Amino acid sequence: MRDDHDAFDTGFDFDEGAGTFEGRHFPSETEWLSLPGPPITADFVERTMAALREGPAWHENGSAGEAGDPVTADLLAAFAAPPPTRDFAARTLRALQDDRAARWRELLARYVAPDPSPDFVARTLAALARPADTADPRPLPRRTAGVWAWPLLMLAALAAVVVLLQEPIRAPVELRIAEQVRPALAHAYAASPLPAVLAEIDRQQDPDALPNGEADGMWLLQRRPR
Amino acid sequence: MSPSLASLRGAVTGLRCALMALLSGIGLPLCAQTTASAAKAGADGAAPLGADAIRDVLKQLDAAFDRGDADAWLAVFAPDHPGAHAMLKQRLLHTFAPGLPMKSTSSLVGEPVRVGPRTVVRIRHEVRATFPAPSGGAGQPAAPTATEERVLVDDSMMALRGGAAQGDRGETAVPTFLIEIPVDAEARTDRTFRCPPCNYEIGGVAGWLCVPTRRDRALSLEGASFYLIGTDLACDVSVQIDDSMTAPTAVVQRLGRALHQLDLGAQPGLAVSWLPAAHAGEPPRELTGARLDIDLPKDATSADGSRAMFHVTAFGALQHLLLVRGSKRALRDHDQELQALLASFRLLDTNCDRVRAALRPVEHHTGGTLTAGVYTNDRFDIELTGPKGWKAQQRCGGAEFRVVWTSPNGSRLWLTGYAVPQSMTRWCRTTADLWLADQCAAQGLQASPTADAGDWAPLDPCNGLGRRATWVARPGGAPGAVPERQLRFLLRDDLLVVVDGTVATEADAAALRAAMASLQRR
Numbered sequence: 001m002r003d004d005h006d007a008f009d010t011g012f013d014f015d016e017g018a019g020t021f022e023g024r025h026f027p028s029e030t031e032w033l034s035l036p037g038p039p040i041t042a043d044f045v046e047r048t049m050a051a052l053r054e055g056p057a058w059h060e061n062g063s064a065g066e067a068g069d070p071v072t073a074d075l076l077a078a079f080a081a082p083p084p085t086r087d088f089a090a091r092t093l094r095a096l097q098d099d100r101a102a103r104w105r106e107l108l109a110r111y112v113a114p115d116p117s118p119d120f121v122a123r124t125l126a127a128l129a130r131p132a133d134t135a136d137p138r139p140l141p142r143r144t145a146g147v148w149a150w151p152l153l154m155l156a157a158l159a160a161v162v163v164l165l166q167e168p169i170r171a172p173v174e175l176r177i178a179e180q181v182r183p184a185l186a187h188a189y190a191a192s193p194l195p196a197v198l199a200e201i202d203r204q205q206d207p208d209a210l211p212n213g214e215a216d217g218m219w220l221l222q223r224r225p226r
Numbered sequence: 227m228s229p230s231l232a233s234l235r236g237a238v239t240g241l242r243c244a245l246m247a248l249l250s251g252i253g254l255p256l257c258a259q260t261t262a263s264a265a266k267a268g269a270d271g272a273a274p275l276g277a278d279a280i281r282d283v284l285k286q287l288d289a290a291f292d293r294g295d296a297d298a299w300l301a302v303f304a305p306d307h308p309g310a311h312a313m314l315k316q317r318l319l320h321t322f323a324p325g326l327p328m329k330s331t332s333s334l335v336g337e338p339v340r341v342g343p344r345t346v347v348r349i350r351h352e353v354r355a356t357f358p359a360p361s362g363g364a365g366q367p368a369a370p371t372a373t374e375e376r377v378l379v380d381d382s383m384m385a386l387r388g389g390a391a392q393g394d395r396g397e398t399a400v401p402t403f404l405i406e407i408p409v410d411a412e413a414r415t416d417r418t419f420r421c422p423p424c425n426y427e428i429g430g431v432a433g434w435l436c437v438p439t440r441r442d443r444a445l446s447l448e449g450a451s452f453y454l455i456g457t458d459l460a461c462d463v464s465v466q467i468d469d470s471m472t473a474p475t476a477v478v479q480r481l482g483r484a485l486h487q488l489d490l491g492a493q494p495g496l497a498v499s500w501l502p503a504a505h506a507g508e509p510p511r512e513l514t515g516a517r518l519d520i521d522l523p524k525d526a527t528s529a530d531g532s533r534a535m536f537h538v539t540a541f542g543a544l545q546h547l548l549l550v551r552g553s554k555r556a557l558r559d560h561d562q563e564l565q566a567l568l569a570s571f572r573l574l575d576t577n578c579d580r581v582r583a584a585l586r587p588v589e590h591h592t593g594g595t596l597t598a599g600v601y602t603n604d605r606f607d608i609e610l611t612g613p614k615g616w617k618a619q620q621r622c623g624g625a626e627f628r629v630v631w632t633s634p635n636g637s638r639l640w641l642t643g644y645a646v647p648q649s650m651t652r653w654c655r656t657t658a659d660l661w662l663a664d665q666c667a668a669q670g671l672q673a674s675p676t677a678d679a680g681d682w683a684p685l686d687p688c689n690g691l692g693r694r695a696t697w698v699a700r701p702g703g704a705p706g707a708v709p710e711r712q713l714r715f716l717l718r719d720d721l722l723v724v725v726d727g728t729v730a731t732e733a734d735a736a737a738l739r740a741a742m743a744s745l746q747r748r
Contacts, residue, residue, distance in 0.1 A: 212623030217649030
């Protein structure tokens, strides 16, 4: 299950048998987020800057060092950066957020529900193999359990079916649609759903335009500072 | 009522009808029949409920309103139309939310009349409350925060049925329906709703109450709703302009998809051709139409579900939308009345130039015209010269006016005018800033933390206050959002104008800036 490329392999370990991480039980998501970052050595910045300075792309003479093909300044200059599109920043930010969210999901999914340890499996199997009268100190009499278990289960199933099949009680269509309109707009209080439908079409056809609706006077009056 | 008082009221009513007929020449929706035919009694001869019984109901409602008790207020009703009642609750909770002390005084406007099985009467609600005063309008400096006592006036159409007699109180009434109506509009029962500039008429069918809708609520050039009184059936009418001249079948499909997106339980059917009965026999060459039925899921009040039915006619770029909605049971039981209402819809002029047919309603309802890319609005006295070579379009919607210029490269310029919102007397800096901040947030934008936008300052060519702003995409907002937008605002007591643009290529930037700066008083 563990990923050799995982950043957490560097200097840290997860004890599968004990279900602990560095001797501690794995924290909840909230605790996880508040954990301190990994230790950074005092010369980390200097080493990083030095590595950057010595990297192949920084050699003015174009020598590549040990890392691979040379990337010269002339070669880089041959590739002109394209002009950024209008939504470049928004898309980039969104991509970053998606990437970060995916990474967190991956990490949390791995550690919040770890594989059962061999010890856990052994203990569970042993418990299952133990005779029934020793497994539970106060067993329910077989007869009582038989009498009540099935009717109760059936009732529970019936109740679940009734609840699941029941349609939610809806408000009239006029209100269902009006509730999706911003309260600042006068047509949020129209008695007909038609204005909201027209506004939705207008928004789809001209998404960059400011909403083509009038302000609701009562909304504005109530928000004027006192 | 004494005979002299009755004759005086008749004369006043006659004068009002004559005035309405005069106004028809300038395109206001008007009554097509004289009020002599506006019978007070119903078709079955039953008399409407007395005014005293209705005033008792109003007292109950006012008392609950003054306590801020929405549940008690709503409990007075035995609702005929659960959707309309649910929206009443929505408005009431919105009004009560800040906990401001308010006092309501409701009164009858006009005489109760019998419509179908109910008595229908117009009600005026005057709500007194203390609100923060507007600060720093176009003509005034920003003032320290103060308060002002305001009386908000709202009108509604109320339907009632007779209630159980209670001791010596005699006749009692139970309200079954309440719907708001613009203070300057007139409800119709046995008269058609007609708008010559929008080139249509509908209504005048027994049992239906026609209630014009405010433009900011309807999001269309003109809107009205017809309610079959005593049932949950309604038919909404909306006038739209579509410069792309989309085929009606595609329009109803688009409407069905949008409804489904807002309410996932809505199941659109197939679009079919449809023409109003008045034109189906000999359809005008330019007139096309379509219809789409949508099944709506069961809700708290309709045991077998509801249905919405979009009907669209297109005459050039001019579109008329009819949305019929109601429970399946009501649709079955009252199909005859519904078909009679749909059959009453007709275009007034099918021989007119179809380009003119689309321009006339826009000019009539917004006051704006487009000539060679220059937008002029005589009603609000402003003008903006769009970039040369860009395609210009006027749009329908809740705003007072909106014009969009699009460059061949995809750059866009929007000019939007917001009228003074209902319940307010004028725009001020505070309300303008609040509204603009909300619009900005709704678009996933925020005021630029670095750009020096400045404060409102006199803008001489426009006779108001001007301000520039830079809005930038909010971090974590929707991908693909426009990263930065330059805006200009014009604040006047009667209007808030937003000029807003996005640049697809740098080649369009200079033209866009020049166009934004060209906003001026005519």
